[in-house]
Amino acid sequence: MITAGGRVVDQVMLWCALACFAAHLQLSETRMEEPDSKYKSMEAHTQSIEEQPEPPRETKLGNCFHMSRKDCPIDTKCRRIESDSVFCCDVDSFRLKEALAITMTQNTTNLHVLNATIDELVVSQSIFRRLTSMALTDGNIGKIVGQFPKIASIACLNISNNNLSSATLQPPDHRPFSNLFNLTVLDASRNNLTKFPVSLVQSNRKISVDLSGNDYLPCKDFLKVMETNNSSLVTFVHYDKTKCALDLRFNWFKDVLIMPIDHLRVQKELNISCRNIRPANSNCTCVPDRLELMDGVNHVAVQVDCSQRNLKEMPTNLPPNTAKLNVSYNNITSLQPVSDPSYEHVRHLMVDNNDIANIVELEGTKFIDNFMFFSITHNKLKTIHTYVLSNRLETMGPLLLISGNKIHCDCNTEKVIKPWLLENLKSIPDFKGLRCEDNMGAVVDLRESQVCHTPRDWTDYIYYIIGLEVLILVLLISKVSYDYWVFKTAGYLPWPANKMPRLPCDWLCE
Numbered sequence: 001m002i003t004a005g006g007r008v009v010d011q012v013m014l015w016c017a018l019a020c021f022a023a024h025l026q027l028s029e030t031r032m033e034e035p036d037s038k039y040k041s042m043e044a045h046t047q048s049i050e051e052q053p054e055p056p057r058e059t060k061l062g063n064c065f066h067m068s069r070k071d072c073p074i075d076t077k078c079r080r081i082e083s084d085s086v087f088c089c090d091v092d093s094f095r096l097k098e099a100l101a102i103t104m105t106q107n108t109t110n111l112h113v114l115n116a117t118i119d120e121l122v123v124s125q126s127i128f129r130r131l132t133s134m135a136l137t138d139g140n141i142g143k144i145v146g147q148f149p150k151i152a153s154i155a156c157l158n159i160s161n162n163n164l165s166s167a168t169l170q171p172p173d174h175r176p177f178s179n180l181f182n183l184t185v186l187d188a189s190r191n192n193l194t195k196f197p198v199s200l201v202q203s204n205r206k207i208s209v210d211l212s213g214n215d216y217l218p219c220k221d222f223l224k225v226m227e228t229n230n231s232s233l234v235t236f237v238h239y240d241k242t243k244c245a246l247d248l249r250f251n252w253f254k255d256v257l258i259m260p261i262d263h264l265r266v267q268k269e270l271n272i273s274c275r276n277i278r279p280a281n282s283n284c285t286c287v288p289d290r291l292e293l294m295d296g297v298n299h300v301a302v303q304v305d306c307s308q309r310n311l312k313e314m315p316t317n318l319p320p321n322t323a324k325l326n327v328s329y330n331n332i333t334s335l336q337p338v339s340d341p342s343y344e345h346v347r348h349l350m351v352d353n354n355d356i357a358n359i360v361e362l363e364g365t366k367f368i369d370n371f372m373f374f375s376i377t378h379n380k381l382k383t384i385h386t387y388v389l390s391n392r393l394e395t396m397g398p399l400l401l402i403s404g405n406k407i408h409c410d411c412n413t414e415k416v417i418k419p420w421l422l423e424n425l426k427s428i429p430d431f432k433g434l435r436c437e438d439n440m441g442a443v444v445d446l447r448e449s450q451v452c453h454t455p456r457d458w459t460d461y462i463y464y465i466i467g468l469e470v471l472i473l474v475l476l477i478s479k480v481s482y483d484y485w486v487f488k489t490a491g492y493l494p495w496p497a498n499k500m501p502r503l504p505c506d507w508l509c510e
């Protein structure tokens with residue numbers, strides 16, 4: 001039982017812990033969302049020409065003609081740079097057409113249009129036929145229609161930063177880029193593409209592709225390209241800044257997960273270690289979650305989903321750096337395997353809808369010292385061993401979910417668990433869902449009179465017994481005194497003393 005003094009001590013300790021926590025708050029920000037430069041860079045060596053309006057310039061195939069804004073023509077919309085290049089700025093489709101008609105010659109092979117506002121870019125126009133480098137960047141292109149002509153010699157295509165979406169890039173009926181057999185550099189970065197330009201990268205040709213800044217491209221397309229690395233020879237420019245969308249409908253949050261494509265390489269290795277989870281055939285799925293600082297080193301934190309697998313025990317031998325584990329909807333009865341070394345980095349544990357009876361086996365595990373989220377709803381907990389959790393819950397941040405359990409309620413529950421729930425209600429948002437068995441209602445609604453009457457009854461009863469015993473003693477003494485008095489005066493023993501057998505002690509008395 002908790003005494004008033006004990007509670008005061010608890011409160012003091014809690015405030016101390018809070019004060020310490022506040023002091024170290026800045027230190028605890030260790031999570032990192034994005035890799036910086038740790039990953040191997042696979043940048044292509046595209047020798048773009050920039051910030052040099054006049055100097056001589058090689059026009060090798062594959063080179064991209066690119067000028068910067070400060071070189072924009074001042075009076076006109078377009079200007080010729082050397083004999084083979086044209087540079088335009090800030091045009092709409094009408095002005096572009098007009099200006100190109102004037103500046104483009106038979107000899108023009110390079111074109112850069114900066115900030116074009118075009119509703120429909122018709123790529124089948126004959127003026128584009130002779131180009132080897134075509135760039136329409138930093139503008140707004142509503143739609144790309146038509147198809148590059150079959151003999152197009154474009155080696156470099158830059159459509160970076162045009163607010164393009166896939167719907168406007170690849171109309172369902174045809175693919176605008178399918179004829180670009182000489183393309184070696186494609187810069188489609190900083191758009192909003194959601195479909196991978198598969199036709200471009202599935203040819204037997206070396207190609208550099210920049211798809212950074214398009215966060216909704218499906219990971220499976222990148223995966224395919226990376227797997228067939230040999231034949232397609234695709235190099236991803238800005239590899240470490242290129243991200244893809246993983247559709248997690250069947251795994252985790254019923255949502256897409258945007259992740260660096262380097263995680264796909266990680267995923268491959270992960271798939272192997274995922275198969276080694278015991279028990280064998282547990283058929284769990286493993287996905288990289290995010291980059292996380294663990295033991296001072298950046299690792300890709302791993303999510304493991306073993307839910308609804310008919311497991312009878314907690315899985316062990318989890319992949320390295322497993323940070324989240326979902327084993328909901330199984331038939332697990334014990335948390336003992338959480339002490340397995342592979343649980344070392346687990347911070348989120350979901351064991352909802354199982355048959356776990358207690359959490360005492362978590363005592364002393366690394367998990368219980370470090371967890372951020374522990375959900376053990378709808379299990380068969382009979383009690384809450386509050387001391388196992390209390391240390392962790394004294395810090396801010398960790399969440400515990402325990403609703404849907406029906407624990408055994410007695411006076412101890414009312415005196416210990418109920419105040420514990422109320423003290424930690426910020427960490428246990430579903431505290432009202434912890435109920436008592438036998439339809440006794442929520443634990444937080446327990447009243448002393450409901451469960452704690454037995455002790456008072458017992459005390460009352462003790463007094464009755466003592467009273468009764470005193471009464472019997474008094475009667476006994478009076479009877480003995482009476483017997484003695486009768487024996488002394490009348491010389492005989494009254495009933496029942498006269499019927500009692502002689503005992504050795506009687507002998508002594510005489």
Ligand SMILES: *[C@@H]1O[C@H](CO)[C@@H](O)[C@H](O)[C@H]1NC(C)=O
Pocket residue numbers: 090091092115116117
């Ligand atoms: C882009 O061009 C349009 C005209 O077509 C102009 O209004 C706009 O200011 C330009 N944007 C930038 C960033 O210069």
Ligand SMILES: *[C@@H]1O[C@H](CO)[C@@H](O)[C@H](O)[C@H]1NC(C)=O
Pocket residue numbers: 083105106107
């Ligand atoms: C195209 O280039 C050739 C030789 O390189 C040159 O003689 C001709 O004048 C150029 N034509 C134009 C329109 O610049």
Ligand SMILES: *[C@@H]1O[C@H](CO)[C@@H](O)[C@H](O)[C@H]1NC(C)=O
Pocket residue numbers: 061151152153154182
């Ligand atoms: C494609 O490039 C090759 C050299 O790599 C060249 O011989 C060929 O003419 C080019 N094709 C076109 C259509 O420009």
Ligand SMILES: *[C@@H]1O[C@H](CO)[C@@H](O)[C@H](O)[C@H]1NC(C)=O
Pocket residue numbers: 046048064065066135137138158159160161185187
């Ligand atoms: C394409 O255009 C963008 C935006 O102007 C530029 O940053 C990038 O370097 C260009 N890419 C190539 C390959 O020239």
Ligand SMILES: *[C@@H]1O[C@H](CO)[C@@H](O)[C@H](O)[C@H]1NC(C)=O
Pocket residue numbers: 140163165
């Ligand atoms: C990008 O395109 C969408 C339509 O696809 C348009 O609503 C939006 O305003 C554009 N954003 C910019 C910055 O032009």
Ligand SMILES: *[C@@H]1O[C@H](CO)[C@@H](O)[C@H](O)[C@H]1NC(C)=O
Pocket residue numbers: 192194216
């Ligand atoms: C890019 O596409 C996504 C998903 O289609 C959309 O939510 C987002 O608003 C788009 N961004 C821009 C700038 O158009």
Ligand SMILES: *[C@@H]1O[C@H](CO)[C@@H](O)[C@H](O)[C@H]1NC(C)=O
Pocket residue numbers: 226229230234235236
């Ligand atoms: C392609 O394979 C080479 C070695 O064969 C490797 O160095 C490179 O990283 C691979 N590229 C990708 C994108 O996987």
Ligand SMILES: *[C@@H]1O[C@H](CO)[C@@H](O)[C@H](O)[C@H]1NC(C)=O
Pocket residue numbers: 227228229230231
């Ligand atoms: C990659 O190329 C090597 C030899 O160059 C070959 O042995 C291997 O099977 C190829 N892999 C794929 C996936 O094509």
Ligand SMILES: *[C@@H]1O[C@H](CO)[C@@H](O)[C@H](O)[C@H]1NC(C)=O
Pocket residue numbers: 252253307308326327328329350
């Ligand atoms: C865990 O798995 C169950 C069953 O697949 C799912 O309903 C639940 O949302 C998952 N929990 C989390 C936190 O993803």
Ligand SMILES: *[C@@H]1O[C@H](CO)[C@@H](O)[C@H](O)[C@H]1NC(C)=O
Pocket residue numbers: 223264267268269271285286
């Ligand atoms: C990993 O396994 C999942 C299925 O469990 C599969 O969808 C995915 O493509 C695999 N990833 C790699 C890189 O092998």
Ligand SMILES: *[C@@H]1O[C@H](CO)[C@@H](O)[C@H](O)[C@H]1NC(C)=O
Pocket residue numbers: 281283
């Ligand atoms: C593993 O799970 C997938 C779906 O998650 C299922 O299609 C497959 O049959 C399962 N395999 C085994 C051996 O249970």
Ligand SMILES: *[C@@H]1O[C@H](CO)[C@@H](O)[C@H](O)[C@H]1NC(C)=O
Pocket residue numbers: 310330331
């Ligand atoms: C596991 O539990 C479910 C209900 O949660 C039950 O239907 C199923 O029969 C149990 N499986 C085993 C093997 O006990």
